[in-house]
Amino acid sequence: MSESSWRRAAPRPTMRHVAARARVSIKTVSRVVNGVTSVGADLAGRVNAAIGELGYRPHHAASALRRRDGRSSTIAVVLEDLANPFSAALHRAVIDAARARSVLVLAASSDEDPADEREAVAAFTARRVDGVILMPTSADHGWLATELAAGTAMVMVDRPAGGLDAVVSDNRAAAARATAHLLRRGHRRVGFLGDLRDIYTAEERFLGYCDALEEAGFPFDDRLVRRDVYGSEPAERAAVELVTGPEPPTALFTSQNLLTVGAVRALRTLYLHRDVALVGFDDIVLADLLEPGITVIAQDSAEIGRLAAEQLMARIDGDGQPPRLHVVPTRLIPRGSGEIPPPARRRRPNRSSPPSPPSPASLGDIA
Amino acid sequence: MSESSWRRAAPRPTMRHVAARARVSIKTVSRVVNGVTSVGADLAGRVNAAIGELGYRPHHAASALRRRDGRSSTIAVVLEDLANPFSAALHRAVIDAARARSVLVLAASSDEDPADEREAVAAFTARRVDGVILMPTSADHGWLATELAAGTAMVMVDRPAGGLDAVVSDNRAAAARATAHLLRRGHRRVGFLGDLRDIYTAEERFLGYCDALEEAGFPFDDRLVRRDVYGSEPAERAAVELVTGPEPPTALFTSQNLLTVGAVRALRTLYLHRDVALVGFDDIVLADLLEPGITVIAQDSAEIGRLAAEQLMARIDGDGQPPRLHVVPTRLIPRGSGEIPPPARRRRPNRSSPPSPPSPASLGDIA
């Protein structure tokens, strides 16, 4: 039990220690610590001196335990993968919004595993977090009702679930816009790459793709579609299959950031990146520096995080309104890849053909 | 005070409620909840039934308050910017390592502001976190001693501070390796872009750059160096200045990821990206898909996070060894930009000259 100088030796001082040193009651210390102004200057001075000398720190959990509302002033965030840029930005926005109210934030990654998700939420509720922001692994979240009943506020993020508060992007409309962006440039065969179809956003974006086809009067072609693609490597393989198959697409809509990365990699490997148009969902670092730059639908992950945090804290503060669905607008950012025109009609894209210059006349972006 | 069905109405059940329903003492409930096996099957069954019916959840903080060790089983992470990919990956690795021991993780961003940093640490210690992983804003961290004395374990990450445990990359050696990589290909004028020099890593990487010059017997030229560059836009301007100035560098070593992004943008704008060699510190998403691909020193942020978490948890468990400095190796990943040879001697790089093919004979990577 040898403690070096950089390890604590003495037990942590408590209010009792401070009270003894300042020769006041523990209650007076409590008043000073909590900023109650009715304490006399003399006593308050002695208490503050003792706090400084002892290095006293209030014990937040003990305080919360006895307090009326029992708030922990802590919330939690459960996202698919905190290391993913989308989740990381969202997470940071939650922390910033929470900080403004002196609320701390715990976090976990679910990796789309419902068991991990439930385990994380259980661990958080055991710590009596005041609320949880959750990116639900599936829409089937009956178990959430139990958590709610137990007094933990909940707000879904990125995907709705359980009929609770949710903050999402305008996925379907944005996907339709992305697809229309390609159709408007003359593409008739637009391929689709989609994430696991259990995931709400994957389904919505697929529906948006279908919407745009229907709106434009083009038939849906199953052979141009690959769904349930999870991660960038499967996406790369799927893109290669699509583009090297018979009747290949002249454009791709990749409906998630990892899928976009895989598709870009595939097109470059095949040297088709200047021939096959591409619009991705989710912005990507450096996408503007590629040649061509990658046209994307950018989500406002920071705004999603901020709104989710605000909604959650409102619930914690007793907001009893019916559940609310916040839809956050996205932005289509044309950078080149989405503005590649289709090859001349009745000709298949050809590797040895020179890159066709984009048609400036077709660069409008309103769907 | 109208509570909808999705808001809790009844107060949270406690052990007392469970005990009453199961007709046992509160202590027996405690035993069952904590997995003490000596409880009779009959009583244990009644208790578990009551727990299920009531939806009882243990109150972790109350438990910790009374427990001998008083552990909160919570740690905290304070990084420069949680949304930065390096920090996000590190953070995630910390969470994964902590989860294996049922430890939860709080997080905050300091944005290199010492006041924000201290505020965050104070908030965490008030919650009685067992330890903090900190990316210190400066090496001057006398105040950390107080936190340590108060019983909070601390491990620095990315940069050492206060003579405490730290986990860092082999910054200086890696920077020397990166610079030598360029020198070995014949570059004689290698430019340097560095972050704020207060930051330990910025200084170390600068020293590594100097080491390599000295090792190779080349003079240090102040005019090739820009330090205190913070963020990608200033980096872009600095790179433009360097490269368009008199006696411009034929290669750049950009010693942080945002600086690399800025430099890449500058070179592309000037259409010099195939003429001026570039090695960056920190890997970047999609760096391999640029033309040329960006040669980088990749840090193992996940390993840094994992080691920091392990070290911290060892301290929390009473490890009393002297402070330890973990140095995590980096990896040089050649992708093209770092292998661009210098232009023919006595000729300035020329925008209209065709890109020179990399010399395969010079592609070794050991410094």
Add this chain to the structure above:
DNA sequence: CTGAAAGCGCTTACAG
């Protein structure tokens, strides 16, 4: 194997 009493660090609810 089971339970009544005391107490973790703090605040509430009362008194003075």
Add this chain to the structure above:
DNA sequence: CTGAAAGCGCTTACAG
């Protein structure tokens, strides 16, 4: 303005 008693939800330390 100040303080003694009780109690937040739980575990420790004892008894039986």
